[in-house]
Every structure is written in C-alpha cells, then in structure tokens.
Amino acid sequence: MSAQPLAATLLGRSPRRPAGWLRAYLVMLRFDLSSQRTWLPFAVAMQILLGAGMAIIYGFYVPHLPRAGILYLVSGAPALSLIPLGMVIVPALTGQQRTAGTFDFLWSLPVARGIQVASTLTVCSLIAVPGVVATLALATWRYGVTLSISPAVIPAFLLTSLMASSVGLGLAHLVRNPMVVNLVTNILIFLVLLYSPISFPKSQFPTWLADVHEGLPFYHMAVVIRASLTTGLATDVGTSYLVLGAWTLAGWLAVGWVMSRRR
Amino acid sequence: MDGSPGPDSGRPVGTSPGDGAMTAGMDDPERADRWSLTVTDLRKVYRRGVVANDGISLRVDPGEVYGLLGPNGAGKTTLVKQVIGLLKPTSGSIRLGPHDLVARPSVARQLCSFLPQAQLPIDALHADEAIELTGLIRGGDAASVRRRTGELIDALELGTWRRTLGTRLSGGVRRLVGFAMVTVCPGAVVILDEPTNDVDPLRRRLLWDEIRRVAGGGAAVVLVTHNVLEAEKAVDRLAIVDHGRLLAEGTPSSFKVESRDQLRLHVMLRPGAGDPEMPPFVLRSARTGNNLVAVIAEADAGTAIGWARTLVDEGIAEEYALGATTLEDAYIALTGRASLDDVNGEV
Amino acid sequence: MVTAPLAEMPRLRSGPGDWLRAYVVMTRWTVASLRLFIPLLVVIEILTGVGFVLGFGLFFHGPAPSRSVLYISTGVPIITLYVVGLIFLPQVVAQERLAHTYDYVQSMAAPRSTRFAAWYSLNLVAGVFGMIASLVAASLRYGVDLRVTPAVVPATLLICLASSALGFAIGHAVSLPMLTNILSQVLNFFVIGFSPVCFPPDQMPAWLVSVNQGLPFASMSIVMRSAIGGVPVSGVAGAYAVLAAWTGASLLVAVAAVMRRS
Numbered sequence: 085m086s087a088q089p090l091a092a093t094l095l096g097r098s099p100r101r102p103a104g105w106l107r108a109y110l111v112m113l114r115f116d117l118s119s120q121r122t123w124l125p126f127a128v129a130m131q132i133l134l135g136a137g138m139a140i141i142y143g144f145y146v147p148h149l150p151r152a153g154i155l156y157l158v159s160g161a162p163a164l165s166l167i168p169l170g171m172v173i174v175p176a177l178t179g180q181q182r183t184a185g186t187f188d189f190l191w192s193l194p195v196a197r198g199i200q201v202a203s204t205l206t207v208c209s210l211i212a213v214p215g216v217v218a219t220l221a222l223a224t225w226r227y228g229v230t231l232s233i234s235p236a237v238i239p240a241f242l243l244t245s246l247m248a249s250s251v252g253l254g255l256a257h258l259v260r261n262p263m264v265v266n267l268v269t270n271i272l273i274f275l276v277l278l279y280s281p282i283s284f285p286k287s288q289f290p291t292w293l294a295d296v297h298e299g300l301p302f303y304h305m306a307v308v309i310r311a312s313l314t315t316g317l318a319t320d321v322g323t324s325y326l327v328l329g330a331w332t333l334a335g336w337l338a339v340g341w342v343m344s345r346r347r
Numbered sequence: 348m349d350g351s352p353g354p355d356s357g358r359p360v361g362t363s364p365g366d367g368a369m370t371a372g373m374d375d376p377e378r379a380d381r382w383s384l385t386v387t388d389l390r391k392v393y394r395r396g397v398v399a400n401d402g403i404s405l406r407v408d409p410g411e412v413y414g415l416l417g418p419n420g421a422g423k424t425t426l427v428k429q430v431i432g433l434l435k436p437t438s439g440s441i442r443l444g445p446h447d448l449v450a451r452p453s454v455a456r457q458l459c460s461f462l463p464q465a466q467l468p469i470d471a472l473h474a475d476e477a478i479e480l481t482g483l484i485r486g487g488d489a490a491s492v493r494r495r496t497g498e499l500i501d502a503l504e505l506g507t508w509r510r511t512l513g514t515r516l517s518g519g520v521r522r523l524v525g526f527a528m529v530t531v532c533p534g535a536v537v538i539l540d541e542p543t544n545d546v547d548p549l550r551r552r553l554l555w556d557e558i559r560r561v562a563g564g565g566a567a568v569v570l571v572t573h574n575v576l577e578a579e580k581a582v583d584r585l586a587i588v589d590h591g592r593l594l595a596e597g598t599p600s601s602f603k604v605e606s607r608d609q610l611r612l613h614v615m616l617r618p619g620a621g622d623p624e625m626p627p628f629v630l631r632s633a634r635t636g637n638n639l640v641a642v643i644a645e646a647d648a649g650t651a652i653g654w655a656r657t658l659v660d661e662g663i664a665e666e667y668a669l670g671a672t673t674l675e676d677a678y679i680a681l682t683g684r685a686s687l688d689d690v691n692g693e694v
Numbered sequence: 695m696v697t698a699p700l701a702e703m704p705r706l707r708s709g710p711g712d713w714l715r716a717y718v719v720m721t722r723w724t725v726a727s728l729r730l731f732i733p734l735l736v737v738i739e740i741l742t743g744v745g746f747v748l749g750f751g752l753f754f755h756g757p758a759p760s761r762s763v764l765y766i767s768t769g770v771p772i773i774t775l776y777v778v779g780l781i782f783l784p785q786v787v788a789q790e791r792l793a794h795t796y797d798y799v800q801s802m803a804a805p806r807s808t809r810f811a812a813w814y815s816l817n818l819v820a821g822v823f824g825m826i827a828s829l830v831a832a833s834l835r836y837g838v839d840l841r842v843t844p845a846v847v848p849a850t851l852l853i854c855l856a857s858s859a860l861g862f863a864i865g866h867a868v869s870l871p872m873l874t875n876i877l878s879q880v881l882n883f884f885v886i887g888f889s890p891v892c893f894p895p896d897q898m899p900a901w902l903v904s905v906n907q908g909l910p911f912a913s914m915s916i917v918m919r920s921a922i923g924g925v926p927v928s929g930v931a932g933a934y935a936v937l938a939a940w941t942g943a944s945l946l947v948a949v950a951a952v953m954r955r956s
Contacts, residue, residue, distance in 0.1 A: 454706060
C-alpha cells in the first residue's frame with residue numbers, strides 16, 4: 085500500500101471515536117503487513133534456527149537425556165524460538181525503518197502513535213506464528229515425542245509473542261545505533277540461550293541464577309508455553325503469566341516514553 | 348598559486364567549443380602535471396539493457412576545472428565511477444597520460460581521488476584524523492599531510508569541528524571533511540561528485556576557492572553537479588550531459604553566446620496569482636511556483652521594468668529583478684527541463 | 695598562504711616497502727573506524743570464550759562428563775578465533791552497503807590486500823585474547839590440564855587466516871546485507887551445533903560427520919587439538935592442508951568479488 089492513499093485515508097478518519105480508531109488501526113495494519121512482508125523469510129529462518137536448532141543441538145551436547153528431560157527440552161523450544169523475535173527481528177526491523185526514514189513519515193501522519201504501535205505489535209506477533217509452528221514440528225519429529233496440547237495454547241502464545249515484540253520494540257527505540265543494537269542483541273541471545281532454564285530444569289542452575297530468572301521473562305515464557313503443551317511438567321504458571329504481563333507493560337511504557345520525548 | 352595557470356604553463360583554460368586541438372603541454376609525457384584525462388567513446392550498458400553512458404568523449408586537462416552538468420539520472424555518476432574503476436565500461440577507453448585506466452583500475456585508484464555522492468564512512472573518526480589518515484593512505488608523508496590537513500581545516504573554516512567525531516557532524520560539515528579527505532593529497536585527477544550538497548552558501552564559496560587552488564596545483568578536476576549556478580561560477584569548461592549523452596561542451600560564457608544581448612527579468616508573483624499575460628517583447632518565459640522568469644532583449648529593458656512595475660502596482664507581483672542571462676536558459680534549451688536550482692539563483 | 699597541493703608528481707606505488715606502509719595506515723584506519731565497537735568486541739570475545747565454557751556445565755544434571763569437558767575446553771578456543779573474522783567482519787561490510795559507504799571504501803588508494811591484512815590482524819589480536827581467556831576459564835572451572843605445545847602458533851595463525859578469508863569472501867561476494875546477516879548467524883550456529891568442534895563426533899548423526907569432512911571446521915578442531923592436546927586426533931597434516939585449501943579458495947572468491955566491476 086503506497087504512502088499517499090494511506091495518508092488520505094487516515095486524514096479522513098476522526099481520531100476520537102472508537103470506530104475511527106478501529107478503522108485507523110486496520111489501515112495501519114494493512115500498511116505494516118505489506119511493508120514488512122519481506123521480513124517473513126528472515127524471521128522464520130531465525131526462529132527455526134534458534135528454536136528447533138537449539139533443541140536439536142542440545143541433544144548433541146547431552147546425548148542420553150531421560151524421557152522427562154526430552155519432553156522438557158521439546159516443550160521449551162517454542163520459547164527459544166520466540167526470543168529471537170523480540171531480540172533480533174523486531175530491533176532489526178525497527179533499525180532498518182529508522183535508517184530508511186520511515187518513522188519520519190509515519191510519525192507525521194495524523195494517527196495516534198498508540199495505534200501505530202498496536203499495528204506494529206500485531207504484525208510482529210503474526211510473524212511469529214510460522215516460526216513457532218515449524219519449530220514445534222521439527223522438535224517433536226526429531227525426538228519422537230507427542231505433546232498434550234491444551235486450549236491454554238492460545239493465551240500462552242499470544243502473551244509470549246506480544247511480550248517479546250513489546251520488549252523488542254522498546255529496546256529498539258531506546259537504542260539508536262543499528263549496529264549497536266545488532267551486536268547487543270546477538271550477545272544477549274547467546275547469553276539467554278546458555279543461561280536460561282528453558283531447555284533444562286531450573287534445578288540444574290545455581291540458585292543465584294535461578295533467582296535472577298524469576299525477574300527476567302525468559303524462564304516464564306517457557307513455563308507458560310510448557311503448561312499449555314504438556315501435563316504436570318510446569319508449576320506456578322499463574323506467577324509466570326503475571327511476570328510476562330508486567331514485562332509487556334514495561335515494553336509499552338518504554339515505547340511510549342520514547343515517542344512522547346519526540347514531541 | 349592563486350588558481351590561474353601562468354602564461355608559460357602551456358595549459359589551456361576555457362577552451363572554446365570546437366577547439367579540438369591538443370594544446371595541453373604533452374611535450375613531456377612523464378610529468379604528471381602534463382597528463383590529460385581522455386575519455387573516448389565511452390559506453391556503459393547495464394545488465395537489463397539500460398544505457399547509462401552512450402558514447403561519451405571528453406578531455407580534461409591538468410589545471411582546469413571541468414564541470415559535468417546534468418539532471419539526476421543523466422549518467423554523470425556512472426561516468427566518473429568508470430574513471431575511478433568502480434564500474435567497467437561496456438566499450439570505450441579512459442586514459443590518463445600514458446596509463447589505461449580501464450585495464451588497470453588499481454592504477455586509477457592511486458592516481459585519481461574520488462569524492463562520492465554518498466556520505467563517507469567517518470562515523471567513528473575525528474575530522475582531522477579522517478583527513479590525515481586518508482592523506483597517508485594516498486601515499487603522502489606524515490609531515491606534509493599534517494600540515495596540509497591544518498591548512499584545509501582553516502581554509503574551509505572547520506576549526507570548531509577539528510576533533511569532533513564524524514557521527515556528530517552535520518551533513519554539510521561532513522561533506523566538507525570529505526572534500527578535505529579527497530584533496531589533502533590529491534591525485535592527478537580529482538573527481539568531485541556533487542561536493543556542495545548540503546553545504547551552506549558561505550562555505551560553498553570557500554569550497555570553490557579551494558577547488559580552484561587544487562586545479563592550480565596541476566590536478567585535473569572533474570566537478571559533477573546538477574546546480575547550474577555552481578557550474579557557472581566554479582568551472583572553466585563544462586559539459587551538459589543527459590540521457591547518457593554529452594549534449595554540448597564549452598566554457599560557461601560560450602553557452603550564453605546566443606543570449607549575449609539578452610537580459611533576464613525575474614518577477615516574484617504574489618502567491619495565488621494567475622499567469623499574467625505576456626507582453627510582446629518577452630522572448631521566452633517559464634514559471635516555477637511563484638517565480639516567473641522572462642527573457643527579453645537588452646533594448647527592451649526600460650519597457651520591461653515599466654511592465655513589471657505595473658504588475659506590482661496592480662498587486663499581481665511582489666517584487667521584480669533584472670539581470671544577466673544565466674546558464675540555466677541554455678540548460679533548459681538543451682535538456683528540456685529546469686535544473687534543480689531554486690530559481691532565485693542565490694549563491 | 696596555502697602551499698601547492700600537487701607539488702610533487704604522484705608516483706605509482708608498488709613493492710614491499712610501499713605495501714607495508716599502506717598496510718600500517720590501513721590498519722590504523724580500520725581500527726579507528728571500528729573504534730565504537732572495540733568494547734563490544736572485547737565483550738564478545740569474553741562471552742564466547744568464558745561464557746560458553748562456564749554455561750556448558752548447566753546442560754548437565756550433576757557434574758559434566760569429563761569427555762565432554764575436554765571437548766568443550768579445546769573447542770571453544772576455536773570459536774574465539776573465528777568469531778571476529780567470520781561473524782563480525784562480514785556484518786561490517788554489510789553495514790557499509792546499507793550506509794552507502796561501500797563504494798568509497800572500495801575506491802581507496804591502498805591495495806585491497808592491505809584491507810584484508812588489516813582485518814586479519816584485528817581478528818588475530820581479538821582471537822588470541824579470547825582464546826587465552828577461554829583456556830584459563832576451562833582450567834579454573836573444570837580443572838582441565840592441557841599441555842600447550844609450540845604448534846599452537848601455526849595452528850592459531852592458520853585458523854584465524856581461514857576464518858578471515860571466509861568472512862572476507864562472504865562480506866564481499868554477498869551483496870544483500872540481510873543475506874549476509876543470515877549467513878553469519880547460520881554459520882555460527884552450524885559450527886557450534888552441527889560440527890565436531892565442541893562435542894565428540896559420535897554424538898552426531900553419521901551423515902553430519904561426513905558433511906563436515908569437506909568443511910573447514912572439523913579440520914580446525916584437529917589442528918587446534920594437535921597443538922593443545924586434551925582430545926587425541928589423527929590426520930593432522932591433512933587437516934592443515936584442508937584449511938590451507940579453504941583459505942586459498944575463499945581468497946580467490948573474495949578477489950573475484952572485489953575485482954568485479956559490474
């Protein structure tokens with residue numbers, strides 16, 4: 085969708101009434117979807133790499149896992165696959181938009197910034213779906229396990245991908261230099277993959293590290309997803325949902341702060 | 348060193364069109380300051396069949412500033428990229444003195460300096476550091492490079508930003524630093540692709556003075572620009588390029604030969620005013636926004652002023668100005684479009 | 695009064711003296727241009743060298759098996775040696791393309807080989823630093839006792855050279871910046887997870903082992919282990935040859951890419 089019709093459409097809407105908001109949101113959504121379509125292959129590739137890829141790699145490093153351990157590993161793979169969404173894909177996308185000057189255009193439109201952010205987050209969360217599905221398929225096939233999928237899958241995945249996208253967006257707007265963001269996220273991913281009790285139980289981790297992860301979102305992502313894919317393997321799921329909600333809010337606050345600063 | 352070659356140098360300046368004689372001092376082919384840059388029948392066709400350069404021939408002599416003027420997409424940047432070896436011609440030759448630059452691009456990079464249109468990668472470098480290192484890379488010795496860096500910084504009034512990191516410089520100042528990088532140790536040919544983009548009018552003059560000095564030192568300077576006024580003021584000879592072809596070549600004044608007895612009447616209309624009826628003494632006219640430019644015969648100057656004054660009295664126009672014709676008119680005649688100048692033509 | 699800019703005729707530079715001078719300045723230029731990233735590079739080396747070694751222990755319930763420990767301790771140094779040249783530097787080139795500064799860098803007057811030499815030097819310095827950090831960490835954490843022989847010098851030089859050459863080739867041959875990014879990530883993943891560098895080959899499917907026989911990473915592990923011990927290896931001479939071949943091929947690809955003037 086090109087820029088001029090977009091601007092015309094948005095100008096014609098009243099931003100105050102809820103119906104106006106909804107229409108503006110849908111129009112922005114169409115704009116975002118078409119402009120970010122090119123990122124889909126990259127996003128899916130990264131997610132499969134870090135999700136299924138890591139799950140398979142762990143199997144090489146630790147060859148004789150017991151049955152429960154394998155189930156733990158596989159049910160953690162989607163969390164691993166969503167982390168690059170927030171830490172690599174969203175920041176890279178935002179960085180590219182910033183370099184290309186897209187924000188200067190978007191932010192000059194008479195659309196509430198909140199709507200623009202909502203649209204971006206929707207698209208980023210949608211991008212997550214193929215990657216996660218592929219990851220689960222690969223991991224279950226490789227290890228020959230079957231998962232007991234419950235309806236909790238929907239809120240679990242929605243919340244985790246929303247949280248990952250929100251935090252990623254906040255991070256991307258806080259740090260300006262795209263190469264710095266690139267490096268920082270690569271470093272962080274590395275740390276997260278190694279030091280998070282996602283693929284292996286928390287009991288294998290030193291207590292101080294386990295405590296740190298009570299505050300960070302990564303462990304809780306895994307808990308929430310694991311609870312929806314298995315029975316009896318995840319505990320204290322309610323706390324995890326709360327922590328994820330808090331992190332999502334934090335992401336929104338960061339984005340809101342950066343945008344208001346710009347005015 | 349004030350920029351114009353002395354009478355004993357044998358180097359021509361402002362060759363008039365049609366003078367194809369080899370008057371450059373070619374008696375000693377070994378001396379760099381006797382080398383001309385000769386482009387013969389250059390053709391560049393891109394993969395999808397786009398003809399960027401269509402048989403261009405030109406010669407730039409040492410000591411002269413040669414302008415390449417044309418609209419965006421005319422093929423100017425493609426041409427200079429082939430000189431510096433970033434692109435390979437489809438056919439044709441480029442020679443510098445005894446060297447074939449097409450066959451030996453590494454020689455081209457050593458003998459030519461190139462300031463590209465895009466920004467330079469100096470984000471993490473201090474301004475003076477960027478200039479000095481580039482001078483060293485170009486083979487200068489440390490002492491002269493340092494001295495010349497200081498001179499350039501002073502000449503371009505960049506003293507305030509001497510130790511500033513590239514990433515913190517404004518676009519125009521970065522451009523000037525880029526120019527200094529390219530001329531601290533200039534080659535036998537200095538190629539400047541739109542050097543005054545983003546540069547403020549005051550520093551633009553300083554830049555032109557510096558370009559003149561570089562040419563005075565014996566380099567052959569190729570100045571790519573889409574700014575007609577710049578082409579007029581800063582070059583010795585220029586070529587108008589469009590659609591990959593060289594349309595005309597000569598000194599700025601030779602282009603205005605036809606309009607020798609003509610003047611330019613510039614009327615600034617009130618915003619929203621309609622097009623006034625053109626009186627019979629107007630030879631040509633064009634309107635861009637609220638600027639109306641009319642070409643009149645010199646003899647009709649008085650009548651024209653009277654007419655303009657009437658427009659002002661009637662509230663149709665706000666101001667008017669009468670002046671000499673510019674290169675713009677020849678440019679429009681040749682390319683069929685206006686340049687991307689602001690029509691006021693302020694420098 | 696400004697002095698004449700072109701007082702002397704520019705003479706064509708060639709020969710080792712000129713090359714050396716150009717190399718020194720080009721290295722200064724490269725390092726200065728990356729000034730803002732040097733701290734991040736240090737962090738990367740430490741994280742890779744020390745972080746991976748330590749984090750590896752978390753994969754296991756209880757103490758890690760000693761065989762696995764030996765493999766990690768002798769494998770991580772290889773990662774520290776390749777990470778700057780193979781992963782980071784292609785992204786620098788990709789960034790140049792995005793920022794449209796690639797053309798200028800390609801038009802610089804110094805021979806292009808000096809730019810490669812500058813990268814190699816940077817890779818070597820960073821890599822050796824990371825390697826030492828990882829060896830120390832492994833020794834402290836797992837009590838690993840390695841006997842480092844003088845062969846570690848050619849091993850390090852060659853592993854770094856192969857990595858830089860491959861990174862240089864990727865950076866210049868791949869024109870889409872996003873593709874370069876993906877390629878770097880995939881490569882890193884491949885070496886860490888799908889090549890016998892950090893874990894024994896018998897823990898991999900057989901077909902993966904055969905795939906690795908043509909790739910340089912298995913040879914890197916043989917070359918390194920022949921120099922610092924820990925894991926018994928064979929076919930050392932062949933491994934050196936494979937690495938040399940990969941270096942040569944990468945440089946050829948890089949030269950072709952860089953000389954290509956469309």
